[in-house]
Every structure is written in structure tokens, then in C-alpha cells.
Amino acid sequence: MGRHSHDRDDSRTVVRLFTGLANDVEEEWLSKMDADGWRLAGRGWAWYMFTRRPVGERSTERPIYRMDFWPQSSGHMDDYIAIASDAGWEHVVAYNGWHYFRQRDGASEFPEVLSDxxxxxxxxxxxxxxxxxxxxxxxxxxxxxxxxxxxxxxxxxxxxxxxxxxxxxxxxxxxxxxxxxxxxxxxxxxxxxxxxx
Amino acid sequence: MACRTGETQLPDVYSQAEQYVPLTESTYLIMLSLIRPMHGYGVMQEIKELTGGVVRLGPGTMYGALTALKERGMIEPVESAEPVDAAGRGRQRKEYVLTALGREVLRLEQARLQKLADIGREVMEYGSAQS
The missing domain is CATH 1.10.287 (Helix Hairpins)
Known part of the structure; x- marks a missing residue:
């Protein structure tokens, strides 16, 4: 989908309609895509952009994705992103109040963004x-x-x-x-x- | 309004504090860590250490609690001059500390938990509460 000769093996766009309400299913799907070699890079209204994960990097594990929702407080999201980054979570993309985090390679921290x-x-x-x-x-x-x-x-x-x-x-x-x-x-x-x- | 000798006017925090008790376990531990100024990830590590790894906080829970505590005036940001980020990424971590209200809420909660624990121990050791 949307292929160009120079990037056909490096990036991919997948059409998928998630409303965010089934975020547990969405997290699982993103994790599976990553395990298959496609790393989340961005999202739009009904589509997801993935980039090809470099070969050899994290081939065995299944990386954890977690979504959190903060609709209005975008001004303070920097705090969240900083704390998450310290705790081993990469902030991948923000879309419509949804924030996508991916646990970094080798991060041994708690595998949940929300722990209680x-x-x-x-x-x-x-x-x-x-x-x-x-x-x-x-x-x-x-x-x-x-x-x-x-x-x-x-x-x-x-x-x-x-x-x-x-x-x-x-x-x-x-x-x-x-x-x-x-x-x-x-x-x-x-x-x-x-x-x- | 008039202050009598040897008696200071009761600050508003004492009447405000009660409505926030009891706290959740996470919030209690976060407030306990914020007796001295600390940034978010520092609190997460402190709690892990305090509880011997039994309680682990996620960054989302941490952020949600900080936001709620800030909104209710129980913690406030601290101006810190030194960059906390050792990796040199130049991003400064915001530090927080308990306000007077926060300290009072924490004191109330600690006393409540202490009382419950004391009663529990007395009943289990002697079969009934002693006092």
C-alpha cells in the first residue's frame, strides 16, 4: 500500500480502524507487528505507519506497547514523556490524546505504564x-x-x-x-x- | 482573625486535609517519597527501594498521581538549577515536594494506618484491643 520503489522494504502503511476503545487489542496488534519486524512509526485517522526494524535488532523478544489517554493536558505531556523515558519507555507517537509507548530494548523495568x-x-x-x-x-x-x-x-x-x-x-x-x-x-x-x- | 498570645491561627490545611484520606497505596508511597524534593523517576526508584521491590510504579501511574496531587495543591514544583539528566540530553527533570497541605494529609494517613496496624496486632496477639 502506498509503495515507492525506494522504500518498499523499509516502510509500510496499514489501514486499520481502531477507535482507541479497544486499546488492549490494539497494543497486542502493535506488539505482534513489531515482533514480525514492523515497528510503529506513526498513525493517522485509520492507518498506521511502520518502519522495518533493522535485522538482528531484537529478533527474539516481543516488545511491549502501551497506550495511555490524556485528552487536554498536552502542555504537561513533556513531564510524562520524560518520566517514561527514564523508566525505559519510548514515546512513539501521539494521536488525538492517545500516547503510544514502547518499552526499550533490554529495559528491565515494570512492564506496565499503569501499575495500579x-x-x-x-x-x-x-x-x-x-x-x-x-x-x-x-x-x-x-x-x-x-x-x-x-x-x-x-x-x-x-x-x-x-x-x-x-x-x-x-x-x-x-x-x-x-x-x-x-x-x-x-x-x-x-x-x-x-x-x- | 485576632491572634491570642501563645496561639497561632489554625491554618486552613487542617480542615482541608481530612477529605483526602484515605489515600491509595501508590499515592501514599509517592507522598512519602516527596518529603524531600525529587523528580518523577527518582520517586519510582525510591518506592522500589523502600518496599524492597514489592511495589513497582509505572510511569503512567506516576504521572497521573503527580498531576492529581499538583491539582489539589498537595505538591509543588521546585526550582532546581542543576540538570538532572546525566546523559547530557539537556532535558531538565521537574522536581516536586510536599506542600503544607500535603504534609498534613500524609501525617493523617500515616496516623490512620498506624492505628489500624496497632489494633490489628493487639487483636491478633492478645485476642482483643488493649486500650
């Missing part, structure tokens, strides 16, 4: 709040447009594009809704386990 349940719960809450703020008005707009969709006869090209766009957006919103429910279940489970102790 309280901070994991806090992260899930930040993610769910941001997702709800995005999802709720978007869904309302979609419902308003649904009635308009039914009234319009999909004959012309413009209407067809409109209808296709509506269904595409609806699919993304349904996916997001399911993932929000999944994350909420995970959050409840974390909190319940905490209450029991």
Missing part, C-alpha cells in the same frame, strides 16, 4: 468520557439525518454518495457503541475486583 488498578480505572474513565462526548451528539445528528434519508429518493449520484456516507458513519458509530459497552464492562469488572479487596 486506580490509575487503570482513571484511564478508562477518561476514555469513556471523551468517547461519550463524541458519540452522543454524532448519534443524534445521525438520527436526525435518518428521517431525511428516508424522505429522499436515492436516485442521483449526490444522493447515493449521501446514503453511502450515512451508512458508513452509522457503521462506525455502531462499532464505537459496542466498544464503549465493552470498555464499560471492563471498567466495572476492575472496580468490582477493587471493592472486594
Amino acid at each position: 488498578r486506580e490509575s487503570q480505572v482513571a484511564k478508562y474513565r477518561r476514555v469513556l468520557r471523551a468517547a461519550a462526548v463524541l458519540w452522543t451528539p454524532a448519534s443524534i445528528i445521525m438520527l436526525i439525518n435518518l428521517s431525511r434519508l428516508n424522505r429522499t429518493a436515492a436516485t442521483g449520484l449526490v444522493q447515493r454518495i449521501y446514503v453511502a456516507g450515512w451508512w458508513g458513519s452509522a457503521a462506525v458509530l455502531v462499532l464505537m457503541g459496542c466498544q464503549m459497552i465493552r470498555m464499560w464492562v471492563l471498567l466495572r469488572r476492575l472496580e468490582k475486583r477493587y471493592q472486594k479487596l
